[in-house]
Amino acid sequence: MKPQSESPNYDATIAGRGLRMTDQRRAVYDTLMGQRDHPTAVEVFMRVKGRMPSISLATVYNCLETLVECGFVRHVHHDREPSRYCPNLEEHAHLFCESCGAVTDVPLRAERTLEDVWEMPRDTIVLKREVSFRGFCPECAARKQAEGEGDTASNLKQ
Amino acid sequence: MKPQSESPNYDATIAGRGLRMTDQRRAVYDTLMGQRDHPTAVEVFMRVKGRMPSISLATVYNCLETLVECGFVRHVHHDREPSRYCPNLEEHAHLFCESCGAVTDVPLRAERTLEDVWEMPRDTIVLKREVSFRGFCPECAARKQAEGEGDTASNLKQ
DNA sequence: CGCTTTATTTAGAATAATTCTTGATAAAGG
DNA sequence: CCTTTATCAAGAATTATTCTAAATAAAGCG
Numbered sequence: 001m002k003p004q005s006e007s008p009n010y011d012a013t014i015a016g017r018g019l020r021m022t023d024q025r026r027a028v029y030d031t032l033m034g035q036r037d038h039p040t041a042v043e044v045f046m047r048v049k050g051r052m053p054s055i056s057l058a059t060v061y062n063c064l065e066t067l068v069e070c071g072f073v074r075h076v077h078h079d080r081e082p083s084r085y086c087p088n089l090e091e092h093a094h095l096f097c098e099s100c101g102a103v104t105d106v107p108l109r110a111e112r113t114l115e116d117v118w119e120m121p122r123d124t125i126v127l128k129r130e131v132s133f134r135g136f137c138p139e140c141a142a143r144k145q146a147e148g149e150g151d152t153a154s155n156l157k158q
Numbered sequence: 159m160k161p162q163s164e165s166p167n168y169d170a171t172i173a174g175r176g177l178r179m180t181d182q183r184r185a186v187y188d189t190l191m192g193q194r195d196h197p198t199a200v201e202v203f204m205r206v207k208g209r210m211p212s213i214s215l216a217t218v219y220n221c222l223e224t225l226v227e228c229g230f231v232r233h234v235h236h237d238r239e240p241s242r243y244c245p246n247l248e249e250h251a252h253l254f255c256e257s258c259g260a261v262t263d264v265p266l267r268a269e270r271t272l273e274d275v276w277e278m279p280r281d282t283i284v285l286k287r288e289v290s291f292r293g294f295c296p297e298c299a300a301r302k303q304a305e306g307e308g309d310t311a312s313n314l315k316q
Numbered sequence: 317c318g319c320t321t322t323a324t325t326t327a328g329a330a331t332a333a334t335t336c337t338t339g340a341t342a343a344a345g346g
Numbered sequence: 347c348c349t350t351t352a353t354c355a356a357g358a359a360t361t362a363t364t365c366t367a368a369a370t371a372a373a374g375c376g
Contacts, residue, residue, distance in 0.1 A: 020372070022324070041362080056326045061363070077237050078288075080333080082362060093276050098285070109277050117270045118251050118289065121262065123296040123303075126253070130236075131276065134286040141283045178343075180353070199333080214355045219334070238362080240333060 014070055027052050028063040029087070032073055038084040038094070038103035076103070078132045093131035099140035106133065172228055185210050186221040187245070190231055196242040196252070196261035234261070236290045251289035257298035264291065 010029070011021045031048045032039070039047065045060040064085055067073045076084040078096045084103060086094075093106040114129055136144060168187075169179040189206045190197070197205065203218040222243055225231045234242040236254045242261060244252075251264040272287055294302060 018323080020323070022372090024325075054326090058327070058364085059325055062325080075237070077235065079233070079235050080238060080241060080362095083238060095278075095282060095284070104279065104282075106276050106278055109275055112275045114275060114289075114291075117267055117272060117275050118264050119267050120253075120264055120291075121296050123299045124253060124262075124291075124293060125299045126291045126293040127256070128292040129289070130291075131272075131287070131289050133272075133278075133282075133284045134288075135282060135284040138279050138281040141281045144283075145281075176352080178352070180343090182354075212355085216335085216356075217354055220354080238333095 010070070010072055013072075014066075017070065019066060019070070024052065024055055024059050025063045025066060027055070028060060029067055029072060032067075032085055032087045036087060038076060038086050040082040040084055042082070044085065076132075077130060078103075078134070091129075093133060095133045095135060095137060097137035097140050098134060099136055099144070102137050102139075104137050106131075168228070168230055171230075172224075175228065177224060177228070182210065182213055182217050183221045183224060185213070186218060187225055187230060190225075190243055190245045194245060196234055196244050198240040198242055200240070202243065234290075235288060236261075236292070249287075251291060253291045253293060253295060255295035255298050256292060257294055257302070260295050260297075262295050264289075 014021050014025075027048050028044060031044055031051075035047065041061055041064055042057070044064065045055070045057045048055055048060060064073070064075075068075045068085075071089070072087070074086045074089065076086050076094055078084075078094065086103075086105070088105055091108045093108075095104040095106055096102075097104070114126075114131075120126065135141075172179050172183075185206050186202060189202055189209075193205065199219055199222060200215070202222065203213070203215045206213055206218060222231070222233075226233045226243075229247070230245070232244045232247065234244050234252055236242075236252065244261075244263070246263055249266045251266075253262040253264050254260075255262070272284075272289075278284065293299075
């Protein structure tokens with residue numbers, strides 16, 4: 001019943017760096033894959049403790065750092081809130097809901113690049129991009145709409 | 159010689175919130191306008207101390223927060239590095255140079271919106287956007303190019 | 317198989333940016 | 347003036363994260 005690791009070829013990748021896919025790293029990775037809701041390090045810690053009670057928070061931080069360096073998960077930031085972690089490796093942005101706190105993946109449109117919209121100064125070299133939105137997720141936006149029935153729509157965007 | 163405040167109509171805006179454009183707030187704002195290089199709070203503190211030696215770091219933090227809330231300056235983030243502050247109110251992204259640490263404004267192309275590139279789930283409400291790039295600013299990219307003469311171009315993007 | 321090396325884990329201490337607290341100061345409004 | 351409310355300043359507190367050091371474990375090798 002308990003599924004084995006969902007990291008098929010990752011052992012080879014990590015070994016290529018002289019590192020090992022330890023039980024702790026696998027547990028952290030599987031935890032991220034099992035509930036892909038962009039948890040913080042502390043949330044990962046609490047979840048992974050369920051299957052590995054002896055793991056420490058420092059180890060969770062270490063494992064997350066290693067997984068990020070190996071490119072297996074993304075480190076996600078919003079303002080100066082605690083970091084979150086995301087195993088979706090497709091290029092995408094994040095929407096942080098002000099109401100429920102959920103983080104939603106926002107896909108890049110097919111065939112589009114950021115350079116279509118942002119005028120990068122010539123000669124610039126871009127290595128990493130991070131796009132984040134703050135607002136209301138579809139569920140909360142709909143709920144607010146319902147609650148505000150009778151009011152003008154304008155106060156939603158206020 | 160010493161220029162007066164560069165915040166013409168801001169006194170009215172801030173007063174509308176029951177707040178006051180105090181000497182400290184004006185000094186912090188003028189400091190940001192005087193050297194628009196995205197300083198951290200501590201950098202603002204050191205600069206503003208030149209003209210107002212008695213100001214405290216806590217006050218600089220308070221002033222920056224107020225200026226951000228009033229919409230006079232933008233709070234800029236990158237990963238979990240210390241916050242930076244930007245008085246450019248046009249919609250723009252930021253490029254953080256890995257080599258020299260400079261932060262460069264990247265303008266939005268005319269007539270473009272983020273929705274051209276990101277497929278926002280329907281019903282989403284977006285209140286705030288933040289786009290940040292990490293890489294090399296034009297100067298550092300050029301310098302690296304010169305240094306790496308003879309090598310293939312590929313190691314630049316590596 | 318033992319031995320050595322190197323990576324990893326862990327607990328707790330340390331760090332650093334930011335926020336909070338409290339008392340003093342000062343401007344505003346009647 | 348006098349009261350109210352906003353602001354400032356100094357330092358304490360908070361908090362996410364990183365660092366340290368000792369213990370553990372896996373890998374490589376003779």
